[in-house]
Amino acid sequence: MSLTAETPRPVLTPPVRRQAWRRTVALIASDTAAWIAGFTVAAWARYELALTAGALVRVCAVGLIAGILHVVASWLCRRYWGRYPLGSLPEVRVLAYTAMGTAALLLTGLLLLTERPIPASVPPVGGTVALLGMLSLRMAYRYHRDRSLRPTIPSATPVLLFGLGSAGQALLRAMVSDPRSRYLPVGLLDDDPDKQHLRLDGVRVRGGRREIAVALRESGASTVIFSVANADAELIREVRAATLAAGAAFKVLPPVRELVDRQISVTDVRDVDINDLLGRRHVVANLQSADTGLTGRRILVTGAGGSIGSELCRQIAQADPAELIMLDRDESALHSLQMSISGRALLDSSELILADLRDAARITRIMTERRPDIVFHAAALKHLPLLQQHPGEAVQTNVWGTLAVLEACRGVARFVNISTDKAANPISVLGYSKRITERLTAYAAQNSAGTFLSVRFGNVLGSRGSVVTAFRAQIEAGLPITVTHPDVTRYLMTVQEAVHLVLQATAIGRDGEALVLDMGRPVRIDDVARQLAAQTPKPPQIIYTGLRPGEKLHEDLFGSGEVDVRPLHPLISHVPVPALHPAEVTALDPHADPDKVIEHLARLSAQPDQGTRIGAPEVPTTPGQWTSTFPSP
Numbered sequence: 156m157s158l159t160a161e162t163p164r165p166v167l168t169p170p171v172r173r174q175a176w177r178r179t180v181a182l183i184a185s186d187t188a189a190w191i192a193g194f195t196v197a198a199w200a201r202y203e204l205a206l207t208a209g210a211l212v213r214v215c216a217v218g219l220i221a222g223i224l225h226v227v228a229s230w231l232c233r234r235y236w237g238r239y240p241l242g243s244l245p246e247v248r249v250l251a252y253t254a255m256g257t258a259a260l261l262l263t264g265l266l267l268l269t270e271r272p273i274p275a276s277v278p279p280v281g282g283t284v285a286l287l288g289m290l291s292l293r294m295a296y297r298y299h300r301d302r303s304l305r306p307t308i309p310s311a312t313p314v315l316l317f318g319l320g321s322a323g324q325a326l327l328r329a330m331v332s333d334p335r336s337r338y339l340p341v342g343l344l345d346d347d348p349d350k351q352h353l354r355l356d357g358v359r360v361r362g363g364r365r366e367i368a369v370a371l372r373e374s375g376a377s378t379v380i381f382s383v384a385n386a387d388a389e390l391i392r393e394v395r396a397a398t399l400a401a402g403a404a405f406k407v408l409p410p411v412r413e414l415v416d417r418q419i420s421v422t423d424v425r426d427v428d429i430n431d432l433l434g435r436r437h438v439v440a441n442l443q444s445a446d447t448g449l450t451g452r453r454i455l456v457t458g459a460g461g462s463i464g465s466e467l468c469r470q471i472a473q474a475d476p477a478e479l480i481m482l483d484r485d486e487s488a489l490h491s492l493q494m495s496i497s498g499r500a501l502l503d504s505s506e507l508i509l510a511d512l513r514d515a516a517r518i519t520r521i522m523t524e525r526r527p528d529i530v531f532h533a534a535a536l537k538h539l540p541l542l543q544q545h546p547g548e549a550v551q552t553n554v555w556g557t558l559a560v561l562e563a564c565r566g567v568a569r570f571v572n573i574s575t576d577k578a579a580n581p582i583s584v585l586g587y588s589k590r591i592t593e594r595l596t597a598y599a600a601q602n603s604a605g606t607f608l609s610v611r612f613g614n615v616l617g618s619r620g621s622v623v624t625a626f627r628a629q630i631e632a633g634l635p636i637t638v639t640h641p642d643v644t645r646y647l648m649t650v651q652e653a654v655h656l657v658l659q660a661t662a663i664g665r666d667g668e669a670l671v672l673d674m675g676r677p678v679r680i681d682d683v684a685r686q687l688a689a690q691t692p693k694p695p696q697i698i699y700t701g702l703r704p705g706e707k708l709h710e711d712l713f714g715s716g717e718v719d720v721r722p723l724h725p726l727i728s729h730v731p732v733p734a735l736h737p738a739e740v741t742a743l744d745p746h747a748d749p750d751k752v753i754e755h756l757a758r759l760s761a762q763p764d765q766g767t768r769i770g771a772p773e774v775p776t777t778p779g780q781w782t783s784t785f786p787s788p
Contacts, residue, residue: 186289187222190257193285194218197277213272218281221257228253250289258282311339313376315361317394318383319345324355325419326382326408331356336421342374364394368401378404380424391431392686407431429623430616430649432686448529448569448661449474455527456481457512457560458534460488462618463573465495466654467531472496480525482508483534512556515563522563529569531657532560535589538620539577542584543705546752547745553588554595554740554756561599561607562737571660572596572609574669576646578760579611579714583705587756590714593669594735594760600667601734608664609732610657611671613646613710622680626687635696636684643702644677644709656727663723671712671719671728716762733763
């Protein structure tokens with residue numbers, strides 16, 4: 156027997172022990188029989204089928220000796236090198252070594268004898284035949300075992316797998332080795348010509364994307380699973396369209412970034428979502444894993460209950476900070492946030508702070524008492540149409556609220572202001588106010604000891620009030636989907652991407668800059684609406700309402716005069732931001748006529764050489780002056 160073969164783990168129950176011993180004895184007997192048979196065949200061939208009875212006895216005796224030597228050699232291999240699963244490639248390799256060693260030992264012994272009981276050619280030839288016999292036995296066992304592990308048609312859905320890369324092959328192995336799997340692979344699809352007519356784990360390649368309909372019909376599969384882990388969105392859409400046109404269901408394997416540090420399993424298969432269809436590249440996941448300096452630091456996040464703030468808190472909590480302070484004015488949002496991080500929401504710990512940025516005195520007291528090392532400023536009003544109607548609210552929260560936080564954070568090591576692509580060449584109240592926060596942050600960078608910078612990114616998929624969330628709400632309510640313009644485009648990011656960028660900023664951002672992520676190509680919002688509509692049994696109507704005041708047809712990543720420079724990483728741009736003295740924003744009157752407020756915000760957001768300041772007091776421009784200028788309520 157090859158003792159490198161897989162044997163059951165020792166258990167306490169006598170029936171299982173007896174079964175294990177029976178398997179061991181059977182393998183010893185079969186391996187010994189293989190040696191005897193191999194030597195017999197070799198001698199039979201040597202004597203040209205004229206093997207006498209006496210010679211046959213001698214051959215069988217030497218074959219029995221070879222079998223015993225093989226058992227001893229296998230035991231030594233197992234004793235010093237460990238054993239391997241029966242029929243596995245490592246077990247086959249060790250089996251070949253022991254067979255060659257046994258044949259060589261017998262051959263050496265025969266060559267030393269003056270009278271040889273069997274011809275010297277028998278050990279090498281007989282050893283080869285014996286090895287083939289032992290391998291055949293193991294392959295038969297492996298085939299029988301693998302077939303017994305396959306799910307059956309009554310209990311599993313027959314599927315086709317599209318994509319035979321490393322992820323697709325791992326998923327295939329997971330499916331065919333789990334008898335309880337809900338999927339049974341009955342065919343494979345891949346566009347690679349070299350993989351055509353290939354058979355993996357007993358499953359045949361039936362063509363590429365053009366053969367989807369034929370493969371579904373011939374195999375009887377009812378589902379196609381897209382198993383290309385990092386595919387282009389166009390390919391996903393094409394394969395999905397062909398699958399749905401053939402009347403089958405379509406599912407996907409998540410991207411590799413979601414499967415890091417664990418083995419692919421059948422449970423990873425899921426329905427397609429809008430991220431797959433839009434093809435967000437998730438470029439931030441490819442950024443160097445730089446030390447963001449969060450471990451052991453006191454960190455405060457404003458707007459912690461929002462989409463960006465809550466994801467920031469969740470990822471920061473995993474970095475083992477000395478203290479994570481979460482500030483928001485929405486008590487329900489803080490309740491949900493604490494539940495998502497710690498699994499409880501008693502709201503009785505000091506990590507949660509209920510406060511409003513408009514209360515500058517309270518913000519100052521909080522910063523003085525808690526003394527954070529790093530501050531992520533994510534609190535803001537963000538809905539463009541509402542702010543366009545009520546610009547005074549943007550003044551009080553986005554502008555004055557940010558100024559209150561900046562003045563209270565003069566002693567922090569790092570301050571990261573969350574901005575938006577609407578701050579580049581702004582034409583809306585949201586864009587004006589966020590551009591002003593970038594300029595105020597740049598002023599703080601010039602006049603404070605710490606590092607103060609901004610991070611600018613696009614729309615966040617799935618956030619509250621985002622276009623995808625709105626479309627899904629309309630679909631669920633049975634309403635038409637409303638799109639402003641058929642050609643409108645936006646840069647879209649997942650919340651994980653946005654937060655990765657913000658955390659990278661703490662490591663590579665420089666004083667006074669705005670960091671801009673390479674967000675790939677802008678996405679047509681009409682395409683988003685149509686992709687979501689196509690996933691419903693009865694696609695809703697799409698209605699175009701026209702661009703609203705302050706909306707652009709196409710967003711900008713860089714403002715006028717800003718250059719795309721990437722000195723530290725090929726995926727992150729660094730743009731300088733002109734400083735704005737805090738005293739300039741004190742002239743803003745949130746209760747004035749909305750048109751006057753918007754005009755004043757536009758002037759303050761403009762570059763120094765793009766317009767004359769209106770209504771602003773004379774302010775000092777000497778660097779180093781950073782005095783409290785926050786307007787009184």
